[in-house]
Amino acid sequence: MHEQGCVLALIPSYTCLPEDGVVALKPANVTYEGAAAVPFGGTTALHFFRKGNIQNGQKVLIYGASGALGTSAIQLAKYYGTEVTGVCSTTNVEMVKFLGADKVIENGTYLTVEGQGIAKVSSKDLVFLKELMETGKIKSVIDRRYPLEQIPEAHRYVEKGHKKRKCRHHRGTC
Ligand SMILES: NC(=O)c1ccc[n+]([C@@H]2O[C@H](COP(=O)([O-])OP(=O)(O)OC[C@H]3O[C@@H](n4cnc5c(N)ncnc54)[C@H](OP(=O)(O)O)[C@@H]3O)[C@@H](O)[C@H]2O)c1
Incomplete structure (x- = not known):
């Protein structure tokens, strides 16, 4: 019950339900406490x-x-x-x-990236990634390669949502 900003709660021992309410008999092998x-x-x-x-x-x-x-x-x-x-x-x-x-x-x-807005990109982060690649801590994963004339096919593949890391065409990434 809400009244002038207060919330009152009741914890009854018994409650009344209509005949066609959500009701089932207590399992025979458990206590009332267990059933509740x-x-x-x-x-x-x-x-x-x-x-x-x-x-x-x-x-x-x-x-x-x-x-x-x-x-x-x-x-x-x-x-x-x-x-x-x-x-x-x-x-x-x-x-x-x-x-x-x-x-x-x-x-x-x-940690999820869903609903978190667009990531900020900085040169500092890019340099950090460069260094991690140089020391072998981060590896490139390239799933498929497409020539420029097959870009529509590359987009169809990417839009399926299951590409691994990156698909590349010969002038950039998608
Ligand atoms: N849509 C619906 O009809 C409906 C109905 C009922 C409940 N719910 C929702 O379902 C959820 C669970 O309800 P419930 O009644 O099962 O709640 P509950 O009995 O209070 O259980 C809470 C669970 O969340 C875990 N938990 C608590 N803090 C956590 C944290 N910081 N990180 C990860 N896990 C954490 C607890 O695990 P540990 O204690 O082991 O950490 C426990 O397993 C609630 O969000 C509730 O609002 C929705």
């Missing part, structure tokens, strides 16, 4: 698994594997026959393994 711990993460994970069309044999990365969603997602992903890699903090590694994750990665830095 699964629906939120479980139903959310199922929803997104369906959205992602998760199928037998796929590899699934669960980032946040130790939380409400993650703990259900690991177990459901294993149920659906996928290979699961869980990401969590060090203290939760054993639990994530116990829940069935095939591999566990401890939280690190997640």
Whole structure:
């Protein structure tokens, strides 16, 4: 409830639901406490698994594997026959393994270039890269070479989004 900037929350012992509400009987083999711990993460994970069309044999990365969603997602992903890699903090590694994750990665830095704007380019950085190349720390990767008259073909290849590093034509790169 929102009123004049305050947020009031209630934690009831019991709640009323309509007959046709989202309801199922408690599993016979677990306590009320155990049963209450699964629906939120479980139903959310199922929803997104369906959205992602998760199928037998796929590899699934669960980032946040130790939380409400993650703990259900690991177990459901294993149920659906996928290979699961869980990401969590060090203290939760054993639990994530116990829940069935095939591999566990401890939280690190997640860096994406999506939505980060255009990179600033400087001579200083270019010189730094030159030096790394001279010492063999950075190597060129050239996927395909196209003569100038085949530029449309080169663009079609690049636009598929799977080129490795660079395609070159004889007067520059694309
Ligand atoms: N779209 C929807 O319908 C919907 C529904 C429910 C939840 N959600 C979203 O799903 C996410 C997870 O929800 P939840 O209920 O599972 O949350 P939760 O129980 O609080 O779990 C949080 C998870 O995030 C991990 N985490 C926390 N800080 C992290 C960091 N700095 N780097 C990497 N991992 C970190 C935690 O792992 P460690 O503690 O092991 O680090 C834990 O696995 C939330 O963003 C929530 O808003 C969306």
